[in-house]
Amino acid sequence: MKILACYSIKGGVGKTATSVNLAYNAAQAGYRTLLIDLDSQGASSFYFRVRSGKKQWGKRFFDTYESLLKQIKASDFDGLDIIPAHQSFRHFDVFLSDINKRQRRLRQVLKGLKKEYDLIILDCPPSLSYLSEAVFQAADMIVVPVIPTTLSERTYEQLLEFFRDKDLPVGQVYPFFSMVQKQKQLHKTTIERMQSRYKRTLITQVPFSSDIEKMGEHRTPVACFAAKTAGGEAYLNLWQEIQQQLESL
Amino acid sequence: MIKHSRWLVQDSQKTEQILEKLQAHFTLEPMQIQQETLTFYDDFEWRLWKKNRLLASNHKGLTFFINHLDLNVYRAEPVPSYAENCVDPQLKAYVSAHTDIRRLFPMADMEVEYYQYALRNEDLKKVCDLNITQTGLGAMLELSGLRGYEKEYREALGVILSSEPDSLERHIFQLSLELLAICPTCYSRRPVFIMGENDNAATALTSIHTTLWQNVRLNETGIAADWDKLFLHQYRVALRRSRALFTQLKQVVGIEASQYFKLSLGDLARRTNTLRDLDVYLQRQDEYKQLLPQQFHQGLDELFSEFANKRKLAHRSLARWIKSPAYQSKIEEIEQQLASLDFKESKQALQPVQKLAAKRLLKSYEKIVAQAQLITPQSVDDEIHDIRLEAKKLRYLLEFFTGLFQEKQARKSLKTLLKALKKLQDSLGDFNDFAVQREYLEHWISSPDIGELENHSGAQSSDSIVAAVHALSGVLFVKQQDQRLDAEIQLKAFIENDMSLALAQLYLKPETTTLPAHQKD
Numbered sequence A: 001m002k003i004l005a006c007y008s009i010k011g012g013v014g015k016t017a018t019s020v021n022l023a024y025n026a027a028q029a030g031y032r033t034l035l036i037d038l039d040s041q042g043a044s045s046f047y048f049r050v051r052s053g054k055k056q057w058g059k060r061f062f063d064t065y066e067s068l069l070k071q072i073k074a075s076d077f078d079g080l081d082i083i084p085a086h087q088s089f090r091h092f093d094v095f096l097s098d099i100n101k102r103q104r105r106l107r108q109v110l111k112g113l114k115k116e117y118d119l120i121i122l123d124c125p126p127s128l129s130y131l132s133e134a135v136f137q138a139a140d141m142i143v144v145p146v147i148p149t150t151l152s153e154r155t156y157e158q159l160l161e162f163f164r165d166k167d168l169p170v171g172q173v174y175p176f177f178s179m180v181q182k183q184k185q186l187h188k189t190t191i192e193r194m195q196s197r198y199k200r201t202l203i204t205q206v207p208f209s210s211d212i213e214k215m216g217e218h219r220t221p222v223a224c225f226a227a228k229t230a231g232g233e234a235y236l237n238l239w240q241e242i243q244q245q246l247e248s249l
Numbered sequence B: 001m002i003k004h005s006r007w008l009v010q011d012s013q014k015t016e017q018i019l020e021k022l023q024a025h026f027t028l029e030p031m032q033i034q035q036e037t038l039t040f041y042d043d044f045e046w047r048l049w050k051k052n053r054l055l056a057s058n059h060k061g062l063t064f065f066i067n068h069l070d071l072n073v074y075r076a077e078p079v080p081s082y083a084e085n086c087v088d089p090q091l092k093a094y095v096s097a098h099t100d101i102r103r104l105f106p107m108a109d110m111e112v113e114y115y116q117y118a119l120r121n122e123d124l125k126k127v128c129d130l131n132i133t134q135t136g137l138g139a140m141l142e143l144s145g146l147r148g149y150e151k152e153y154r155e156a157l158g159v160i161l162s163s164e165p166d167s168l169e170r171h172i173f174q175l176s177l178e179l180l181a182i183c184p185t186c187y188s189r190r191p192v193f194i195m196g197e198n199d200n201a202a203t204a205l206t207s208i209h210t211t212l213w214q215n216v217r218l219n220e221t222g223i224a225a226d227w228d229k230l231f232l233h234q235y236r237v238a239l240r241r242s243r244a245l246f247t248q249l250k251q252v253v254g255i256e257a258s259q260y261f262k263l264s265l266g267d268l269a270r271r272t273n274t275l276r277d278l279d280v281y282l283q284r285q286d287e288y289k290q291l292l293p294q295q296f297h298q299g300l301d302e303l304f305s306e307f308a309n310k311r312k313l314a315h316r317s318l319a320r321w322i323k324s325p326a327y328q329s330k331i332e333e334i335e336q337q338l339a340s341l342d343f344k345e346s347k348q349a350l351q352p353v354q355k356l357a358a359k360r361l362l363k364s365y366e367k368i369v370a371q372a373q374l375i376t377p378q379s380v381d382d383e384i385h386d387i388r389l390e391a392k393k394l395r396y397l398l399e400f401f402t403g404l405f406q407e408k409q410a411r412k413s414l415k416t417l418l419k420a421l422k423k424l425q426d427s428l429g430d431f432n433d434f435a436v437q438r439e440y441l442e443h444w445i446s447s448p449d450i451g452e453l454e455n456h457s458g459a460q461s462s463d464s465i466v467a468a469v470h471a472l473s474g475v476l477f478v479k480q481q482d483q484r485l486d487a488e489i490q491l492k493a494f495i496e497n498d499m500s501l502a503l504a505q506l507y508l509k510p511e512t513t514t515l516p517a518h519q520k521d
Helices: A015-028 A043-047 A065-069 A087-097 A102-111 A130-138 A150-165 A185-197 A230-248 B012-023 B089-099 B150-161 B172-179 B201-218 B220-225 B229-248 B255-270 B273-283 B285-291 B294-323 B325-339 B353-373 B381-404 B408-446 B448-457 B459-496 B500-507
Strands: A002-006 A033-037 A080-083 A119-123 A141-146 A173-180 A205-207 B004-009 B027-042 B053-057 B063-067 B070-074 B105-120 B126-134 B139-145
Touching (some): A002 A230, A015 A080, A015 A141, A173 A185, B004 B012, B139 B150, B220 B229, B353 B500, B381 B408
Parallel strands (some): A173 A205
């Protein structure tokens, strides 16, 4: 079982769209996939029309994997299950602050799911926190959507700095360009600069696309209603590139 | 946990009512509606059907395997012909577990309609799947809940159950095929011989030979058409059993009749020897390759290519014989002899079969034990082969008459004997096989066949075959020696597991049981 995290310090860069579409493509490729929506806003859950129960169960998230099992819901697609977000996830940092060896706890809990799933995808909230540290320790690979702008580039640098400070495995971090508008000179130059600077930058670039925006309307992965569009194809390519990396780990 | 339930609804209006009721609770989205003709396949012995399995194809690449109530769908599959031709490894394993190398034949066609619905909640999230399979018999409703939606599943379940559908013990395809008056063959490679303990020997013998002869005849078409190799194998087995019956019970049918059947049935079997031998060798191709180093593989390939050519010729010749007037007339002659069996002359024919069977079983067992006791490491191979033949006779007797002994202790004894005998036969059989294989292969390279090959393919080709055969023969010789040691161990074990008293019990009343001859001092 591999754990893939989709993470960015910055919000609105396409983390959820990426998590949803990667999860869908992974399941279509035959991976028994579990998408965990760690962001209390619950956008991934919304896209899959999955709601969490009313119980405040976030406190038990890091107890044992059995607590997670009870929260798993099937998506409409074969091989893809979801743990939907819950409002109580807002307090993850509080819960984690009370736990010994909190950095390793998430990985420990997720390990219990290895018989059921080939791939776990973590859709993470945009913050640097105890939770994100636990995610970095748990993940085999961390994909970071970066809008090719100066601010996003700076945020990415901050992330790498955080990794170095905390002695986290920088080699597991893979940036890729999201919401790319090729006609913008700033995007072009940022892409060129970052590509030469960060060798692990994934080749696939996800364009800024109205089809991807329409996911909210359709409440389904882009491949289900616009597979042959630039957006649909980009997420398929991104998945295939990530799949290769995961297989080589 | 994913829940799954099935029901049978024979009234189409009721199905409509259920759908309407569900619509009051869920959004019912039709996902797929399909109509097609399915063809169901089975082997000559209907072994899938007999084990509650079904294999069907829609002739458009979809193959269905039904195991009791569970249905698996396989895509991009060819129309079923043999288990080994299935593409999906799981399907191949399922089909070959039941049909082995047998040819699969279409046995029935059925019109089927499928309706697949998604039951959605207020968010339009799918919470349950509802599949309806419609045949001439009615509709099979299958409701399955999605993980995490147990409450919604229970709600849908309640709606369906309120319409009181019938429960379903078997798959609707199986029930529908029964409705089509599907009539599986009563053919069985291991037939059960129907006889009562009070029947006399003549009646029992008639019952057995009638069944065995039917098996001989039923396999003829398959041999001529070369559908699969088991037609020939089972034809030969039936002939061998019949022959054993008439020779072992010669006192019942009379010496003359016994001799007639021994020769006639033997003649029929002999005609098939070449083809059967080649079938066996061709089947062992991979096994032989594993026994020899790479350098001999080319020679083996050439040898087997020759065997394959010879097999074609041998089959053509046998098929011609089976279709010939000479064969028909031989068959008619045997059938006339069977019909005119006269048991009046024989005293044994009128005695109770159970008594006769018990006597024969004990005698046969004692003969094996006596011969086995004489075996030492110095004994010649032929002595072991003789025991193998005796063991075979005992096995046939057990197959013929085990059903006669219904008393618990007797059944237990015979089961134990059968188990011990099987172990012994396996070991002796392997020992014999190695010897026969070596002899056949060595004989083949010294026969005119190899000269013929030299003329066609050149001396180099024949040289590599000769080298491969000599190498193989050497390996088989070593294996034969090892097997000889095993055979001696098995013979010792067979003697030690003394069954004579138990067999004597079958023959004698318990209170008058005396020790069999070889156990007296």
